[in-house]
Amino acid sequence: MADNHPILHFLAPTGAPGRAFDAEEQAVLDRLNQKVAGESSLDDLLDLLFQGVRELYPCDRIGLALAEDEGRRIVAQRYRALYEPVLLRDGYHEDLAGSSLQRVLETNCARVIYDLPRYLAEHPRSQSTRLLIREGVRSSLTCPLRVKDRSVGVLFLSSREPRAYTPYHVQLWMELAERLSQAVEKAWRIEQLTAANQAYNEMLAFVSHELKNPVASMITDARVLTGGYLGDLEPRQIQKLDRLIEKGNYLLDLVREYLDLARMEGGHMVLRPEEAPLGALVESALDVVQPLAEARRMRVERHLPPDPAPVACDPSLIRIVLVNLLGNAVKYGAEGGLLRVTVERHPDRIAFAVWNEGPGFPASERTRLFRKFSRLQTPALQGRKGTGVGLYTAWRIVNLHGGRMDAQSQEGAWAEFAFDLPQPLPSPQA
CATH class of the missing domain: 3.30.450.40 (GAF domain)
Structure with a gap:
């Protein structure tokens, strides 16, 4: 033509x-x-x-x-x-x-x-x-x-x-x-996906950051009331406020998880390794979940090595991992059950494990773990809130350290989430 x-x-x-x-x-x-x-x-x-x-x-x-x-x-x-x-x-x-x-x-x-x-x-x-x-x-x-x-x-x-x-x-x-x-077309689609992912990370960080302070303030105000600082309350009023505090803490946990995810995926979560005291690292994570564990009448056991030598890691990031695993153990564990934290030293690595009595998960669901926004689909866990963000972020942090994370379970009896970190940590070039 x-x-x-x-x-x-x-x-x-x-x-x-x-x-x-x-x-x-x-x-x-x-x-x-x-x-x-x-x-x-x-x-x-x-x-x-x-x-x-x-x-x-x-x-x-x-x-x-x-x-x-x-x-x-x-x-x-x-x-x-x-x-x-x-x-x-x-x-x-x-x-x-x-x-x-x-x-x-x-x-x-x-x-x-x-x-x-x-x-x-x-x-x-x-x-x-x-x-x-x-x-x-x-x-x-x-x-x-x-x-x-x-x-x-x-x-x-x-x-x-x-x-x-x-x-x-x-x-x-x-x-x-x-x-x-x-x-x-291939290059254009890659650019579009990259731009969309960047916008998603920015939105995630912005929304999470904007929610954090108001939710924390609401929890503080509710605790002021239940503590009697503004006068005595009736038992029914205290009960309602306690439920409000519980829901506020749940929202605050979600905000923290999404902030961690935004930092990780936005490239702002950088490894800053140091020699951290092992006992203080574990206790600082336990302090976060202790109130909820007490509310669910769970017994907490610690099995730490007698050797006081520090662990090579980024303590702020590993604390995020431990808080996530301990929080899940409390949230999904059996009320009145046992929660056990174990740390073992090996010649080339240090291994952490969080074990809890509870419903666990079937072997068929194991592949869903450590994937973004993936949640276990089991009858025993129905009605228990979760996002699939925390475990994914924990896995990314452990991977950033050059370590590995895994999980085992006996359905209806127990579950254990474990990770290890190489000692010393690999160099950034490696």
Whole structure:
């Protein structure tokens, strides 16, 4: 299919002339086809393409634009140019309805504009053409990017010379089109996922941080009332306030877990190892869960090594791990049951274990552990609140130390969560 318009030419893939490429052109095409698939970022992909394309085409500028909003608009994403200033920059967008670009995307035709000033005279509403002319561009080749039956976007090749592109240049493009289109879509999706994950982490941290202080303040106010500091209360009033405090503590635990997760996934949780006193590390974690353990009438046993030697770790992070494991043992353990903390030294590592009497979990559910937002699906644990965030964060912290975490259980009897840390810790380079 060809349009003999003196300014504008559309050429479908099947309409390209069948002229054979010379050896140098074929070598460049083969090299680009081999390399584009390995690039995972749009910037690296465009750098590679700009360098290679200039061996095949007259090209002073290359631009990548992607279709958005179900093909209703086109948005500039990246460009490379041999000149300054560049006026049509990343983020520029135009609606596609009624434009010649719409035809490129819908029909998979390449578009050749031989003379941009004349094209602008006939299409005065084209702001992108106006900007390119101000940059000194005089002709362009627009190449469609298509993956199977989906239009991904377009690649613009621009020259500061008029009539720089011919149908033969379209034929060259068709040799790159399929693999390059796939590489562009892959890199774009990776960037979108990265941006979405960053936004998720920022939202998680913001919401968790904003909830933390009000919830803690509510708990403090309730304790002031139950303590009688503002006058005596009736037993029913105290009972209601105790339930409010319990629910507030649950919310505060959730906030802490999500703050830890946001720090970890946002890259803000950095290992700062030191030699920490083992006994103080364990006791500081037990202090956090002791009130709840007493409320559930649980007996707590400690089995620590007599050797007072310190443990190499980041104590603030390992405290998060221990608080999580101890908190789960209290939350999911049997009321009035036993909770046991064991620490053992080995020649090359130190091992921690938290054991509790309780419903445990079946072996079939073990694979759900230590995965983000994953919760055990067992009848015995129904109605017991959890998010699947704490264990995942604990696993990440132990992994950050170069250690390992595991869990064992006898369903209906007990559960044990354990982790070990190498001693000494591996170097950051390792």
